[in-house]
Amino acid sequence: MTTVDPEISAQPRPPRRKAAGDPVKALLHRHRELCERAVDPLEIAAGLEAHGITDRTAARFRHRDVFSLAEELYARSPHEAVTTAAPTLVPAGPAAFRGFGYALLPGALACAAAAAGQAWAGAAAVAAVAATLVWPGRAAGGRFPYVAHLLAAAVAGWAVYRHGTALAVGLALAVVPGHLAAVAFAAGARARLDGSRALEDFADRARPLLPAAVALFTGAATAAAALAGASLPVAVPLALLLFLTRLLLRHGAHRAPVCAGLVLALVPVPAAALTAAAGLLVHAVLALARASAHARP
Known part of the structure; x- marks a missing residue:
């Protein structure tokens, strides 16, 4: 039977570095509604731009630009099936x-x-x-x-x-x-x-x-x-x-x-x-x- 030294077991475990491992997760949580209702990644990119996120900001999330960041956010978000009509010069209806x-x-x-x-x-x-x-x-x-x-x-x-x-x-x-x-x-x-x-x-x-x-x-x-x-x-x-x-x-x-x-x-x-x-x-x-x-x- 193996015994465990009580001094070793009493030592606190180092905290996990979740934020450093997944820098996009917090951003995804903050903009969840935007990401879930978007019909394409550029929809998310436009929303991020409106919130002041630039290509320089995207670099902190390990992406080359806002669009690349938006593609990851779109891929990691649940979406309902949405059918969009082709855009027309003057909408009808x-x-x-x-x-x-x-x-x-x-x-x-x-x-x-x-x-x-x-x-x-x-x-x-x-x-x-x-x-x-x-x-x-x-x-x-x-x-x-x-x-x-x-x-x-x-x-x-x-x-x-x-x-x-x-x-x-x-x-x-x-x-x-x-x-x-x-x-x-x-x-x-x-x-x-x-x-x-x-x-x-x-x-x-x-x-x-x-x-x-x-x-x-x-x-x-x-x-x-x-x-x-x-x-x-x-x-x-x-x-x-x-x-x-x-x-x-x-x-x-x-x-x-x-x-x-x-x-x-x-x-x-x-x-x-x-x-x-x-x-x-x-x-x-x-x-x-x-x-x-x-x-x-």
């Missing part, structure tokens, strides 16, 4: 038709009120345009989630008060092309996200989408302003400012730069709206080239 119907309402309401000579035509158009900014919003968390929407309504209302009902009608008519351009931009970015193999690859492929959407909308907003008889130097920058506000809020961008641009547009000088739109465009180029801006909510 009841929700898409409903959204298009909502976008038609501001222009129809403004034109009808203006044609009837109603004094409240401008105010009604401003309210309808502001409502279309709230409807597609994704950035609803945090304190004071609707400050940007209220500021957008104030910008449009202040401009209509200074320049007349024709401006309100022009802005309302621009809602439909703005809706279509925003939907096409989101669908195109989503298609590129699904087809990319790295975050940098997605950024390179997605950057041309925003200038194309802005150019398309600017042309449509110019036509809408001309049709309504509004001043083009006033109507077009203001419409572009509201369009960029919609895009940024819809894709979860930080509200602070958006609010700053809208506050700038309230300054009663002719170039205020144009300067604000230019500033938001620069911010949008940076913010909307990130994969996390296009991940499924």
Whole structure:
């Protein structure tokens, strides 16, 4: 019979180094919901990017980049069988038709009120345009989630008060092309996200989408302003400012730069709206080239 020295058995055993052996386990636990609901590794990579994890951070988890880390997290997470349809340029279905119907309402309401000579035509158009900014919003968390929407309504209302009902009608008519351009931009970015193999690859492929959407909308907003008889130097920058506000809020961008641009547009000088739109465009180029801006909510 073998005896055990009590002094030896009383000595504490050295702790196991689980964290050093499996550095990804803690990250997997921290982002379990993201990893389990993702339909592909890039979905996880986009979520990790949104949480501030970069390629340099991924190196601490023994991976060369965020996408490689996301592939391991995806492989180690349970997933339900998900069937995804091929991305289309303009999504179809009841929700898409409903959204298009909502976008038609501001222009129809403004034109009808203006044609009837109603004094409240401008105010009604401003309210309808502001409502279309709230409807597609994704950035609803945090304190004071609707400050940007209220500021957008104030910008449009202040401009209509200074320049007349024709401006309100022009802005309302621009809602439909703005809706279509925003939907096409989101669908195109989503298609590129699904087809990319790295975050940098997605950024390179997605950057041309925003200038194309802005150019398309600017042309449509110019036509809408001309049709309504509004001043083009006033109507077009203001419409572009509201369009960029919609895009940024819809894709979860930080509200602070958006609010700053809208506050700038309230300054009663002719170039205020144009300067604000230019500033938001620069911010949008940076913010909307990130994969996390296009991940499924």
